[in-house]
Amino acid sequence: MxxxxxxxxxxxxxxxxxxxxxxxxxxxxxxxxxxxxxKEGFLDSVHGLHSLPxxxxxxxxxxxxxxxxxxxxGLYLAFTSDLNVGRFNYGRNWAFALQRITGVITFIFVIWxxxxxxxxxxxxxxxxxxxxxxxxxxVTQPVYFIIYFIAVLAAVFHFANGLWAFLVSWGITVGPxxxxxxxxxxxxxxxxxxxxxxxxxxxxxxxxxxxxxAAIDTLRLG
Amino acid sequence: xxDTATAKRTVKFIITRRERPDASPYTEEFxxxxxxxxxxxxxxxEIQRNPVKSDGTKTTPVVWESNCLEEVCGACSMVINGKxxxxxxxxxxxxxxxxxxxxxxTFPVVRDLVxxxxxxxxxxxxxxxxxxxxxTYDLGPGPRMAETKRQWAYExxxxxxxxxxxxxxxxxxxxxxxxxxxPISQVRLFNAHPTGEMNAHERLxxxxxxxxxxxxxxxxxxxxxxxxGIPLTTSIAAINKDTTKHMFKRWLGM
Numbered sequence: 427m428x429x430x431x432x433x434x435x436x437x438x439x440x441x442x443x444x445x446x447x448x449x450x451x452x453x454x455x456x457x458x459x460x461x462x463x464x465k466e467g468f469l470d471s472v473h474g475l476h477s478l479p480x481x482x483x484x485x486x487x488x489x490x491x492x493x494x495x496x497x498x499x500g501l502y503l504a505f506t507s508d509l510n511v512g513r514f515n516y517g518r519n520w521a522f523a524l525q526r527i528t529g530v531i532t533f534i535f536v537i538w539x540x541x542x543x544x545x546x547x548x549x550x551x552x553x554x555x556x557x558x559x560x561x562x563x564x565v566t567q568p569v570y571f572i573i574y575f576i577a578v579l580a581a582v583f584h585f586a587n588g589l590w591a592f593l594v595s596w597g598i599t600v601g602p603x604x605x606x607x608x609x610x611x612x613x614x615x616x617x618x619x620x621x622x623x624x625x626x627x628x629x630x631x632x633x634x635x636x637x638x639x640a641a642i643d644t645l646r647l648g
Numbered sequence: 649x650x651d652t653a654t655a656k657r658t659v660k661f662i663i664t665r666r667e668r669p670d671a672s673p674y675t676e677e678f679x680x681x682x683x684x685x686x687x688x689x690x691x692x693x694e695i696q697r698n699p700v701k702s703d704g705t706k707t708t709p710v711v712w713e714s715n716c717l718e719e720v721c722g723a724c725s726m727v728i729n730g731k732x733x734x735x736x737x738x739x740x741x742x743x744x745x746x747x748x749x750x751x752x753x754t755f756p757v758v759r760d761l762v763x764x765x766x767x768x769x770x771x772x773x774x775x776x777x778x779x780x781x782x783x784t785y786d787l788g789p790g791p792r793m794a795e796t797k798r799q800w801a802y803e804x805x806x807x808x809x810x811x812x813x814x815x816x817x818x819x820x821x822x823x824x825x826x827x828x829x830x831p832i833s834q835v836r837l838f839n840a841h842p843t844g845e846m847n848a849h850e851r852l853x854x855x856x857x858x859x860x861x862x863x864x865x866x867x868x869x870x871x872x873x874x875x876x877g878i879p880l881t882t883s884i885a886a887i888n889k890d891t892t893k894h895m896f897k898r899w900l901g902m
Contacts, residue, residue, distance in 0.1 A: 431825075435862035436895070506824040507865055513730050514816060514869045522818060522867035591866045594881075597889020601882055 438499045439595050441492045442588045449489055450585050454619050457626035460558065465634050468558050476554055497533040504530055525587050528580035535577035562635035565627055578623040586616035657682035659691060660702070660746035663710055665760045673757075676710075677702040677746070688728060688735035688749065689714050692761075712761040719875060722810030725752055726761050732815035734875050735761075752815040768809045771831040775854045779844040791842035804837040804883065806876040813870035813880055819863050826863025827855070829870035833883035839890070852887070852894045861887055 456475065460468035478484060504526040511523050542564065546552045552560045565571045590612040593599040599608045629635075658679040666673045679702045680694045689712075696709040714724035717736045724735040727750040729743060740747070755763040772778075781787060793801070807830055814820045814828040835851040838844040855861040861884065870880040 430856075431858045432856045432860055432862045432891075436892075503865075506819065506821070508818040508821050510816075510818045510869070514818075514867075514872070516869065516872055518866070518868040519818070522865055525865075594866050594885050595862075595864070595888055597885055597887075597892050600885040600889060602879070605881070605885070 434499060438496055439592050441496045443592050445488045446492050446496060447585055447589060454622040458622045461625040461629035465558055472554050472557060493536060500529050521587050525584060528584040531577060531580040532584050558635045561630040565630045574627055579620055582620045583616055586612045659740055661691060662746050662748045664750040665710060666757060669756060669758055676707060686740040688738040689717060689724060711759045720808055722808030725810045725812050727752055732812040732873060752811060754815045754820055755811060765811045768811055768830060771827050772834060775831050775835050775851050777834040777838055779838060779841055780847060793842050797840060801837055801840045804833050804878060807833060807878055812873050812875055816869040816873035818867050819865045824863055825859030827859050829880040829884060832861055832887050833878055833880050836883040836886055852891050855887060856891050861891055
């Protein structure tokens with residue numbers, strides 16, 4: 427790549443935490459409300475989010491554009507890296523390799539997940555009120571469930587380990603001890619956020635979220 | 649009796665060779681008579697004296713580079729049993745056999761085990777890894793350096809530009825322009841020096857250009873591989889801090 431790659435790389439690192447890291451936390455909490463508060467809890471969370479002012483611009487500048495830049499530039503970064511865990515079988519080198527592998531998985535998943543959910547709302551095939559049922563229809567299919575399960579773990583690992591790398595790349599954790607402590611904290615974040623997402627995936631599989639669509643099916647059949 | 653038994657012991661080597669920089673690599677096997685306290689260099693010297701392969705046929709002597717033989721010059725870097733290291737400190741008694749020896753192919757291979765480490769010296773020039781004191785008159789003594797600082801700076805000064813950290817780094821390759829860990833640590837060394845500090849911004853700015861410090865992906869293989877035990881990842885993180893600060897200062901016009 428010609429020109430100066432210092433600033434795009436720095437921006438890539440920053441966007442991964444602010445706003446994308448904050449977004450993934452928000453997403454985890456919103457989904458978790460399906461586990462904690464059931465269908466109503468989830469609906470309340472969705473309504474709460476979508477009643478924010480200038481919601482379209484928030485989505486555009488806080489989610490879509492940052493993901494697009496982070497993802498496309500990230501693919502380029504992954505392409506410029508070798509994976510040498512075979513020769514250098516060290517924990518941090520595995521994290522380095524996994525960061526690139528999970529990044530590619532996450533980017534592909536996010537495009538697909540966006541198409542399957544937000545885009546379907548935009549196209550009028552579902553509504554925010556029906557999102558819970560919509561998710562139920564998706565994750566009750568075993569193949570989709572497995573894809574969601576793996577992709578969620580990949581995305582959360584990419585976030586948690588990326589946070590660790592962000593702290594190093596911006597010169598916040600300098601010495602080996604600081605980096606060791608921050609890696610433990612980040613892996614703790616990985617476990618907690620993963621559990622939030624996985625619990626919500628299981629919650630969406632519950633009958634509670636099936637009722638409306640099942641009722642619609644019954645009506646259609648009737 | 650014991651002498652006869654010792655004389656019969658051999659060490660098996662599998663060496664990756666090539667005739668010219670553009671020639672394709674091939675391997676050759678050697679059985680070298682064992683002597684106590686041998687290292688990879690003395691085994692290569694044995695091949696030089698008697699260039700006969702395991703199957704008994706003659707071959708050309710294997711070409712390699714070495715100078716100091718005490719792990720301070722950095723010339724004999726090669727990949728031994730999968731790990732880049734100095735051949736002079738690779739003791740036969742501590743290596744698993746057969747011993748596989750390859751050139752560090754992150755660098756252009758000149759012939760057999762000889763590589764061209766020029767990019768490392770170019771990198772030192774690029775980041776101005778020196779202290780400019782030349783002038784038209786005597787500038788007098790410079791500022792003193794605190795002893796505590798001198799102690800950690802001394803560790804960084806042990807770098808012998810051997811290239812092992814670049815070989816271990818997954819981000820130093822044909823698709824990336826990353827300068828590598830060693831020169832980043834040298835920027836920290838020269839910026840730590842009280843006189844060198846006066847030109848600190850020039851070195852930081854050199855690392856804030858294409859292929860500079862942003863190429864680090866934090867795999868941390870460098871610090872695990874450095875034969876001199878230099879805290880390379882600490883240097884990289886410290887320079888990350890300094891370049892980040894410098895970036896904001898420049899933006900704010902400070």
